[in-house]
Amino acid sequence: MAFCVPLNRLPASEGIFVLRQIVNGGAGRYHVGGYGRVAEVCAEYVTEHGGAFISGDRVRRILVEEGRAVGIATDDAEIRARAVVSNAGIQPTVLSLAGPEHFPPEYVERVSALEPSLAVVGVRYIIDAPVFEAPIILAYSDQSWLDDDRYARLQGGDWPDIPLISIGVPCLFDPSLVPDGHQVAISAVFASPDPTSETSAEAIRRSEVVIDELWPDLRKHIVRTEPYTARQVSRMTRDAVVPGQGGEAIGIAQVIGQCGSTKPDPRTPLAGLYIVGCDAGGRGAGTHQAVDSGFNVAAMVDADLPLKTHERR
Numbered sequence: 001m002a003f004c005v006p007l008n009r010l011p012a013s014e015g016i017f018v019l020r021q022i023v024n025g026g027a028g029r030y031h032v033g034g035y036g037r038v039a040e041v042c043a044e045y046v047t048e049h050g051g052a053f054i055s056g057d058r059v060r061r062i063l064v065e066e067g068r069a070v071g072i073a074t075d076d077a078e079i080r081a082r083a084v085v086s087n088a089g090i091q092p093t094v095l096s097l098a099g100p101e102h103f104p105p106e107y108v109e110r111v112s113a114l115e116p117s118l119a120v121v122g123v124r125y126i127i128d129a130p131v132f133e134a135p136i137i138l139a140y141s142d143q144s145w146l147d148d149d150r151y152a153r154l155q156g157g158d159w160p161d162i163p164l165i166s167i168g169v170p171c172l173f174d175p176s177l178v179p180d181g182h183q184v185a186i187s188a189v190f191a192s193p194d195p196t197s198e199t200s201a202e203a204i205r206r207s208e209v210v211i212d213e214l215w216p217d218l219r220k221h222i223v224r225t226e227p228y229t230a231r232q233v234s235r236m237t238r239d240a241v242v243p244g245q246g247g248e249a250i251g252i253a254q255v256i257g258q259c260g261s262t263k264p265d266p267r268t269p270l271a272g273l274y275i276v277g278c279d280a281g282g283r284g285a286g287t288h289q290a291v292d293s294g295f296n297v298a299a300m301v302d303a304d305l306p307l308k309t310h311e312r313r
């Protein structure tokens with residue numbers, strides 16, 4: 001569940017590193033305020049140090065002048081900067097926001113061919129009784145695992161009897177999330193990252209059969225359910241610009257040929273444009289690699305394009 005890739009192509013170097021991180025760091029954590037609070041704290045740091053944080057706006061275009069990325073355009077503004085650092089995904093950034101015409105053809109070819117990780121889809125359950133007993137629960141059989149062959153069969157409709165299911169119950173870390181006696185739980189199963197694929201709905205349906213069997217009282221206590229699919233994940237994270245891509249959970253897949261020394265370089269061939277987040281510059285499980293990338297790419301930008309003394313605060 002930590003990798004979201006077919007297991008036969010997960011490199012041992014990646015697997016061992018991440019499993020060590022999980023075991024040594026304590027598996028399963030909850031950030032008070034939710035994971036979004038981590039991003040808010042980072043945004044506060046930016047504004048406290050003289051930067052601007054603008055949310056709820058879309059970058060429509062990366063501005064390119066004389067072979068350099070010089071800023072971004074939204075629907076109603078242009079913002080110029082010494083560097084553009086994008087975590088909108090390497091494929092949307094290169095193929096759509098900047099435009100392939102600004103990159104060498106072999107780079108465009110490689111970026112277009114990068115494989116997305118699997119999608120994680122599921123249901124958020126809001127319930128009026130303490131049904132789930134642990135903050136992180138995994139449900140699986142010895143047939144739940146996916147390699148390339150089993151994933152191809154799944155896409156053709158031949159599913160494992162029991163999909164690999166993870167259930168997170170964040171209110172068991174932070175009771176303030178729900179009224180007394182209530183719970184919020186989020187199920188997660190693998191599906192195709194293609195936002196148009198029907199595997200999202202089928203994965204959710206199959207997970208609910210297992211969940212209903214394991215927790216027969218659940219249905220009696222449901223106040224609300226909120227399913228989420230690859231289409232919704234794509235809307236919240238990255239645009240679909242390559243067939244089959246968009247709803248991936250952890251950016252480009254951590255498979256042989258796309259991670260470690262073969263992972264894309266955060267420095268793109270377009271001067272001034274950097275990729276940050278899951279697709280370049282970091283190592284680890286999901287959010288860990290995005291944060292690791294953030295630190296590494298910040299240092300990289302500072303080394304490449306140091307601020308002049310009068311620009312520092």
Ligand SMILES: Cc1cc2nc3c(=O)[nH]c(=O)nc-3n(C[C@H](O)[C@H](O)[C@H](O)COP(=O)(O)OP(=O)(O)OC[C@H]3O[C@@H](n4cnc5c(N)ncnc54)[C@H](O)[C@@H]3O)c2cc1C
Pocket residue numbers: 057058059060087088089120121188233235236237238239248249250251276277278279285286287288290
């Ligand atoms: C359902 C699900 C469950 C997960 N569970 C876990 C977990 O338990 N543990 C874990 O470690 N990881 C988990 N992950 C993975 C983790 O969320 C990602 O690895 C991480 O968020 C990737 O960070 P990022 O910065 O690369 O991209 P994102 O977090 O996707 O951030 C990209 C941001 O860019 C914005 N954006 C995109 N395009 C534009 C644009 N044109 N203009 C402006 N903004 C734009 C998006 O709105 C988004 O806010 C999960 C992912 C999913 C989908």
